[in-house]
Amino acid sequence: xDNLNMTPEEMQQALEKAQRELQEKLSKMSPEERAxxxxxxxxxxxxxxxxxxxxxDDGAKVAAGIAPAAATKPKFxxxxxxxxxxxxxxxxxxxxxx
Numbered sequence: 093x094d095n096l097n098m099t100p101e102e103m104q105q106a107l108e109k110a111q112r113e114l115q116e117k118l119s120k121m122s123p124e125e126r127a128x129x130x131x132x133x134x135x136x137x138x139x140x141x142x143x144x145x146x147x148x149d150d151g152a153k154v155a156a157g158i159a160p161a162a163a164t165k166p167k168f169x170x171x172x173x174x175x176x177x178x179x180x181x182x183x184x185x186x187x188x189x190x
Contacts, residue, residue: 165189165190166189166190169182169184169185169187169189170187170189170190171185171187172184172185172187176189
């Protein structure tokens, strides 16, 4: 079912089901696996917080009329190592230059 077309009741049921499934998985994990999963989750939370702060900072700059710093284009293709041309794609392998 498409999450965007769910009723509040369906969303609640889906949430409860996901929570039950998560509890089952957690109950089967060793203490070491739980610790590793918790560390991974904490790192993801920190990474998301940094990304969110950057978006907020960039938004504030745009609102203040200051253009955010443009991303610098690489001098070489990260895929094949060929010199980057003037476009957004490598002229040799077609990979995105970013």
